[in-house]
Amino acid sequence: MPNPTAAMLVIGDEILSGRTKDANMHHLAGKLTEHGIDLKEVRVVSDDAPAIEAAVRSLSGTYDHVFTSGGIGPTHDDITADCIARAFDDHIDIRDDARDLLAAHYARQGQDFNAARQRMARIPDRATLIENPISVAPGFTLENVHVMAGVPSVFKAMVDSVLPRLTGGAPLHSRSIRIERGEGEIAGPLGQLASQNADLSFGSYPFIQNGIFGANIVIRGTDPARIDAAAKSLSQLFSEGT
């Protein structure tokens, strides 16, 4: 059976303006690979309701899971929860379970549970909460969309909360072989090896380092023995002079 598929939707002007480097994509990609879920696409959109809704609808219809990051805080530019509710025609308001969690948290901290903070308890009716052990304000899962925070430490914690709930497939294994030849020399023999091993995927990732042209060849598949055999063949093809 093929692995479940997934997309990620990163929401935030700060990535698109170049102010902030996204860190969550790389983290999620690694976690999904370990879990046997194939990340097929990532989109980054701005804090713009029509853009968010259109992306959620499109990705949710195409892939088994959609993971979002960003836009669920208390400020005026945090519009993700409302957009997700609209994308699925669900009603959204401050929900008792989320409000209780947050009210208890701010009471413990001796802080005012004001209107802005209550916004973080806006959860669609049909959603299931995602636990946030860092700063309490929950994420949520609605249908096949998992809505998480953009702050990297909170995003990571929420991924850890939600992944054990999801059925994964066979984890993908990989081996990387560094070859210090130009890709132009590697390409021919590599193409042949790839066509002889259709159950594996062969990626060639070129680098230029201290004036040396080379490539990291990554062999991926679900059967480690098959990967090892292909890696051995590849090393033999380029053994002389490396």
Added chain:
Amino acid sequence: MPNPTAAMLVIGDEILSGRTKDANMHHLAGKLTEHGIDLKEVRVVSDDAPAIEAAVRSLSGTYDHVFTSGGIGPTHDDITADCIARAFDDHIDIRDDARDLLAAHYARQGQDFNAARQRMARIPDRATLIENPISVAPGFTLENVHVMAGVPSVFKAMVDSVLPRLTGGAPLHSRSIRIERGEGEIAGPLGQLASQNADLSFGSYPFIQNGIFGANIVIRGTDPARIDAAAKSLSQLFSEGT
């Protein structure tokens, strides 16, 4: 007149598997902001022809410019050029101008200009070449799509080759103000300030650092004086205790 809009399409399994951290998105985002072109969306797709073609068609129809990175080398998984040609119903083959550039380069280096390397001269008929001062193999512009390499040093050089050709709008200015209060305290006054300054955009980017909750508020706009005035108002709102 509003600024021209743009999207970026990152092509490569290595990003989606978590093996590699994308570096080109952050670089392009900063360069476009300087140049007065608004980056509105980024998509990352795998080395899969239907996925690449569908993304190119969709983004090219929606935005003024599309910038792609990755998949234009000599190996079997480098399929971007052919996908772009198909997306625009253009004919593609080894083109004389690109082949001459590459043939001269490999002759200078005393290296074989073999079949794999000749693949890098596959350029759609109607495309304009993008210069590559690092490793010669050119990128190209076809209609409103600018096709560039994935290797970060080459990507950067190609961005520098292509951007001066494009008409930008008013560069976007920004100021960032760090406020060491929870977003829940910032949100109310910030929302009011944002509604009083509709010509500016106010982003709130929360952080948790050494147990301190705070947010960087970024004010963006095309008029630096208006930004300074708003920054002053914001600082006054939170002056006590910061």
